[in-house]
Amino acid sequence: MVFTSRAGGASSSPYDSFNLGDHVGDDPDAVAANRERLARILGLDDIVWMEQIHSHNVTVVDGPQPGPVEATDALVTTQRGLALGVLVADCVPVLLADHVHGVVAAAHAGRLGARNGIVSRTVAKMVELGAQPGAIQVVLGPAASGRHYEVPAEMAADVEKHLPGSRTRTEQGTVGLDIRAGLVRQLMGLGVTNIEADPRCTIEDEDFFSYRREGTTGRQAGLVWLP
Template identity: 75%
Template sequence: MVFTSRAGGVSSSPYDSFNLGDHVGDNPDDVQANRARLAKVVGLDPDRLVWMEQLHTNNVTVVTEPQSAPVEATDALVTTVPQLALGVLVADCVPVLLADHHNGVVAAVHAGRRGARNGIVVKTVEKMCELGAQPAQIQALLGPAASGRRYEVPAEMAQDMEAHLPGSRCTTVQGTPGVDVRAGLVRQLLGLGVQAIESDPRCTIEDTSFFSYRRDKTTGRQCGLVWLTGKEH
């Protein structure tokens, strides 16, 4: 499991420099160079990295082979295939990586506010379990994302989120209603029986070493990446 920052790539401003998103207006050649660099660092062939057409859905897709194009209209990928790396692109949404190495099942989840509200993580864990994973064996890693102290939303939205994702409603540093998606997801994962949870506290809005859509609007995307090494079992 790895998470990237915006440093170490070839993209020019405002995508500087390690932008991995191919849908944000960056030079396609630069994006491919950055993705190739990522693959080299983690020791995989670039063709073994699988990406998603992320649309803030709660769709979960099982992948069994490399994909030449992003998997259409899905916000979570699950696989049991070794050396097939699942990528999630973010710039404030929560990247969630899940791995049951004992049973050989991994997943990458794009948990934005809408997807988290509509159960994308729950559906992903359920799909992992259908493929042999066990909640008690799953390790969960939540990456850098917009923090509750900076994620201001209307009061009605905060209330709706709390109804669907308990533990997510909060108050921002301005004293206004906010949403802490990571906090809600941690509580949700615990309720699903997942106990090995690590949540990176860094806020993408505050920390300029990360891309942030809410801060900059036109910007790149960092990623979370998870794969089976093939040495499991």
């Protein structure tokens, strides 16, 4: 499992410099160079990306794809050496792996996707393919933290209803969301207890791209694969 930052790439401002998103207005050649460098450094032959749409759609892939997998926000595979990638700039990148039973997944858990069950649906699909909840390891990557993710009270109440444990207060005392906290609670309810959550906040940490902080910006990635 790997998470990238914004350092060490070929992209120019405001995508500087290791932007891996090909849908944000960056020079396609720079994005291609960044993706090639990522694959080379990690020793990967193939990385499968998604056309992320903030849905709860989960797709199983069994080999390299000609382009991003359309209209999905989670990928699952049992194929060794096939890396699954998720792109984010405040949303939660969720990487899941059951190395005992040979199933891995990557999920894009933004507010809407998390609210609508993208992570629970991903776990269910992994179990269909032979994974066991008690054997699944999960890492939640850098994302908008509850300290800074301010939202309207109605929105927070709606997300809390569907993802209990996510409503919080920001540092300013306003209503906020901590999507990672809600996801940890959800995962534990599913019997997945081997969970690590990176505490870094993309809104406050300039080592990462942040849509909330910058508007026009790049995307970092989380990747998972079976060796």
